[in-house]
Amino acid sequence: MNKTVKISEVISFLQATIKDYYGCKNTLFPTLSLLEYVTKKPGWWILAHPEKRLYSKQIENVKIIKKRIEKYEPLQYITGFAEFWNLKFKVNRNVLIPRPETEWIVDRALRWLEKKSKEIKNKKIKIIDIGTGSGCIIISMAKEIEMFKNSSIFEFYATDISKKALEVAKENALKNLGKRYKDIKFIRTNFFPKNMHFNVVLANLPYLSEKDFKKLPSYIKNYEPKNALIGGKYGVEKIQEAVTLLPPHLEEDGIAFFEIPPEYHTTIDLYAKKFGLKPKYYPIHYLVSFSF
Numbered sequence: 001m002n003k004t005v006k007i008s009e010v011i012s013f014l015q016a017t018i019k020d021y022y023g024c025k026n027t028l029f030p031t032l033s034l035l036e037y038v039t040k041k042p043g044w045w046i047l048a049h050p051e052k053r054l055y056s057k058q059i060e061n062v063k064i065i066k067k068r069i070e071k072y073e074p075l076q077y078i079t080g081f082a083e084f085w086n087l088k089f090k091v092n093r094n095v096l097i098p099r100p101e102t103e104w105i106v107d108r109a110l111r112w113l114e115k116k117s118k119e120i121k122n123k124k125i126k127i128i129d130i131g132t133g134s135g136c137i138i139i140s141m142a143k144e145i146e147m148f149k150n151s152s153i154f155e156f157y158a159t160d161i162s163k164k165a166l167e168v169a170k171e172n173a174l175k176n177l178g179k180r181y182k183d184i185k186f187i188r189t190n191f192f193p194k195n196m197h198f199n200v201v202l203a204n205l206p207y208l209s210e211k212d213f214k215k216l217p218s219y220i221k222n223y224e225p226k227n228a229l230i231g232g233k234y235g236v237e238k239i240q241e242a243v244t245l246l247p248p249h250l251e252e253d254g255i256a257f258f259e260i261p262p263e264y265h266t267t268i269d270l271y272a273k274k275f276g277l278k279p280k281y282y283p284i285h286y287l288v289s290f291s292f
Contacts, residue, residue: 005059008050010035014062021069022219030075034065037079072219085140089172094164095134096228101285102204105257106140108287109200112255116199117150125154127200128249130191130242132158133228135169137202138184139176146180156184157198162227163188191242192249201249201256201290205242207264209235236264240271246290247275256290 014034015027024030032043038061039046039054054062068078076082076097082089084098085106091097109127117125129138138158145154160166166186173181187193208229213221220229231238239260246256260268265281268288272279277290 004053004055006050007035007039007046007052007054010054010062011046011050014065017066017069018075021072022075033075033079038062038065072217072222074219074223077223082134082136084134084136085143087136087140087143087176089134089136089139090168090175091134092168093223094162094225095168096224098134098136102137102259103140104282104284104287105137105202105204105259106144108282108289109141109202109255109257110144113145113200114148116253117148117153123153125200126157126196126198126251127154127202128157128159128192128196128198129202130159131203131205131228132160132169132186133165133204135172135184135186137204139169139173141202142173142177142180142183157187157193157196158184159187159189159191159193161188161190162225165225165228191245196249197251197254198249199251199254201246201254203239203242203256204259205238206231207235207239207259207261209233235261236267239264239268243268243271243277243290244275247277247292250290250292252292254291258288258290259286260288261286 011031014031018024018027018030032046035046036043038058065078074097076091077093080090082091082098085103089098127141132138135158138156142156145151158169166188170186173184177183206227206229208231210230210233212235213230239258250256269279272290276292278292280289
């Protein structure tokens with residue numbers, strides 16, 4: 001690259017690099033994310049000024065980015081953030097990168113709550129996200145519930161076994177909720193806090209087997225935390241444990257939303273019914289709910 005380069009040229013350069021290493025069909029969005037990171041300008045500005053030039057320090061950053069892409073590092077770890085539910089979340093190698101399909105958990109939980117909260121008066125509604133990671137699920141819930149007329153009746157909790165993951169989640173709560181970040185109680189524990197009951201339980205737990213983990217592309221298995229991907233030797237173990245622990249922590253009229261692959265449905269069905277839970281399988285990405 002020359003000492004000064006037009007933005008249009010950098011866009012073409014990064015798009016080609018991303019396509020070569022990640023095989024993306026749509027390379028414009030990730031390219032804009034990288035250029036936002038380099039230029040500190042919004043995407044619309046970058047597209048509106050293709051004739052503007054990057055200078056030496058910015059060009060050096062583009063070269064560094066290229067080297068990181070060549071090592072198959074996820075783009076979200078390069079920029080340090082990922083988008084989820086129209087919010088930006090800090091991510092690093094201590095937390096799983098939020099996937100857009102996980103937004104279905106937020107969507108269905110909010111629909112259920114909109115209906116349920118109208119039936120409840122002068123009673124607290126407790127929501128917990130187990131295995132919170134970056135905090136994207138519980139923070140998105142808290143952000144949306146700000147708009148509810150009766151938002152004061154809601155309490156938010158999030159658990160994770162990883163201290164470093166909880167540090168990231170707390171940062172994301174402050175960034176996205178401002179003064180209301182303290183509304184979410186982050187607890188370091190595996191699954192549920194002792195002696196607590198919840199109206200809504202949300203969970204996107206690890207569900208890959210050790211065998212399936214080895215088949216993942218390099219940009220996932222070499223960078224994202226293994227404990228957030230591998231659910232056990234067979235993949236289903238952590239979900240089984242969570243479903244087993246769920247009944248004493250779920251209110252009688254409550255509901256739990258899990259992300260569970262179809263190949264585990266038969267096994268989970270047996271576990272759920274054994275503990276008095278009724279599973280419901282949705283015709284959308286891996287979504288399963290449990291209630292009594």
